[in-house]
Structures are given as C-alpha cells and as structure tokens.
Amino acid sequence: MAITITAFENSPDGGRGLARDMRVRWALEEVGLPYEVRLVSLKQMKEPSHLALHPFGQIPTYEEGDLALFETGAIVFHIAQHHKGLLPEDENARARAITWMFSALNTVEPPIVEREQSRYLVGDRPWYGELLPILEDRVRVRLDQLANRLGASEWLDGTFSAADLIMVLVLRRLEGAGILEEYPSLSAYVARGEARPAYKRAFASQLAVANHDRGTKDAKRQ
C-alpha cells in the first residue's frame, strides 16, 4: 500500500535533518519501504485539511491506505511493528526497546526542546542570559544519566532498534548548543547512527528538498 508522509516545504533548519520527518524517512529506509512526500507550507499546516490529519498542526503525518497517523513515535512504531529490522523479535527485548522509544520522547527530548524553544520565546528578554544556563543544566541531568546507562555499549539495548533511531535524532537537536560535545560516548553514539546507510539515504532525501527549494528561490531572484 502506498505510503505518503508530509514534510516542511521550507524546513526551518534548511536541510540539516533536524525536522521530525527525518525520523520517519530513516525508519522507512531501514526497512526498505518506498514512500512519497507531500510538502506543506507553514500556512497550510494550520489549515483544516492538514489539521484533520494532524490535530496539532505539525509535520510529519503518515498515510497508508485508509490509515492516517501523526506523532513520530507512533509512526516509527507502526513501521517497526509491520516490518522486520527495527524491533527485536524476543518479547522482553521488544518491550525494553519500546520503553526506550518512550524514554527518548518523554524524558530526554522535552528538556532539549525546552532549551531550544526558549530562544524563540524569551530570547529578547534581559534575563534570558540567566534562564538559559538553568535550562542547559536540566539537559545535562538527562545526558549524564543517559551516558551512565549507555556506558560502552553500541546501542541502548542490544542491537540497533527504533529506540536508537529516535534517540539519535533527539540528541541531534542539540547541534550547535555545545552541550553534546561534553559527552564523548553520546557523540560517538550519534555518529554511529549517522553512519548507517539508511540514515544517509534519509538525510539525502530531506536535503534534496531544501536544495530544490533554494534553487527555486535563486531562479526567482534572477
């Protein structure tokens, strides 16, 4: 059944692969599923037709026949459940991998997004310089704990899984913050994710959208 996902027409990150469609692209590449991408503008994301697919007006969405999903955790899980390669077969190992998926999204990601959003929300206030280090320390609490658990392991729990896929991209959202660099084992973990062929294919696909967009703008300017 044909799969269609949505992604930003003009991604705010300019093709750095930090937008959430990257999670779904990577998962689809890992299991070898073809997919189509429908690009949506920020304006379209707030219109009724998109809100019918995604009540919170975000990307990505996932359509497959008469099934429509949102939330990257759920989409990646859906893909992992129906195709081999993203979740262990052993029942207990599978439950633990699912635990790490939720953990990446509900425990590790929130302080990272909170720090990132603070610049847009209150970056112009005179007290932003006081707030930012406090938010950064909250990120460090989680990274300390994550690094302690990961230790010298290659992946979070045994072989590579959907949990690593999500955790690697959650950690990538710290790019440019200068925090992840304090954790060599986590940086190496992210690099292991980025080295996977499926990651590279997914990254190239989202970059092609950004480059095409840039080309169109250049053409318009000429």
Added chain:
Amino acid sequence: MAITITAFENSPDGGRGLARDMRVRWALEEVGLPYEVRLVSLKQMKEPSHLALHPFGQIPTYEEGDLALFETGAIVFHIAQHHKGLLPEDENARARAITWMFSALNTVEPPIVEREQSRYLVGDRPWYGELLPILEDRVRVRLDQLANRLGASEWLDGTFSAADLIMVLVLRRLEGAGILEEYPSLSAYVARGEARPAYKRAFASQLAVANHDRGTKDAKRQ
C-alpha cells in the same frame, strides 16, 4: 506472574494522584491485574539498585518475572498489549490509539510539565512573573488544539483506551493552575476519566499510601 511497581514513599503531591505511578495503577485496575507496590524514598531513587531499574532515577518501574520496564507510556502499553480492554482490536483503530498515547506524552505533556517545573527552577527570580504567562500560553496552544479535535466526543478516538488514560492524567497535572477550567469540554473529559471505577480504585490505593505515611508521621510526633 507477579507484578511489582514502585511508587514514592512520600509523594510530593500528598496523595492527589498526580504522581506517575497513578497511570500504571489505573491501567492495572482497568484490566483487573493484581500488583504489589514497593515504596522508594527520594534518596533511594538515586541509588544504584533503583538506577538499574530506572536509568533516570524516577518512579514508577514495573517488574514482572524477568522483565523490567520504566516509562509510564511503555508500561501502560505493555499492559494494554497483553490484556483486553485498553486498546481496540481493530488494527487501524489500535494504531490511532497508540498515536494518541505518544501525543499525550510527547506533545501535550511537555509544556504542562515545563510550566510546573518553572516554579521550582526560577520561581524566586524577579522575572518569573514575566516568564509564567508565556509558558501558560504555550499550554493553551495545545489545549486549544486538543479541545478542537475532541469536540463533543466522549473519548479521543472511539471507545476509552490507554490513550485516554494517559491524556486524562496529563491534563490533571494542570490542577491548581486555573487553565484547564477555561476548557469546559476538556474538564468534562477529565471528569469522565475520574468517574471510571478502575480510576477510583487506583486513586484510593495511592491515597492510602499517603494517609498511612501521614499516620506514621503523626505517631512519630506523639
């Protein structure tokens, strides 16, 4: 197989049912599974034996034979997957319910927790009065969207599911903030959750811990 969960020895909410063990208790009550509770102190939560169960030093954890899980989303999902009553049988409806589970935890909860935590983090700063309304407006963005999608429906997608269980408790974390009251349909939704017999049993169990704890302290004082 016997199930053991962990909960706060002295819950910071004093038995209001806002701690995360409530999610697991409620799920277990919905499917009619007996369980044991091991109470842990804030100090014990940071010790190696607890960190082995929960790398982020929180409660609840879930033990069942040789399976050990953390993260309420994953624990509730595990219970729902192995027992009838918390996820629809129809495959597409099930995928949509799982989507709402992730949505409650990754889209709706983060700004609610962020607002709540801000008081502990920066409540004593002179600019806290400027920050708080900004964080509250971020909560409202999500509640607006959630209320729009819920409309006049009883539950998020068809019959009551694990997604409603989590969403109701996520929304309850706004108690005392005076924000949820702006959304009569969401308040009614939360009340529908609280009216379920399984919710009431779970609530009574966690309250009994707080009352016992209070009794012990009173006895010590005498």
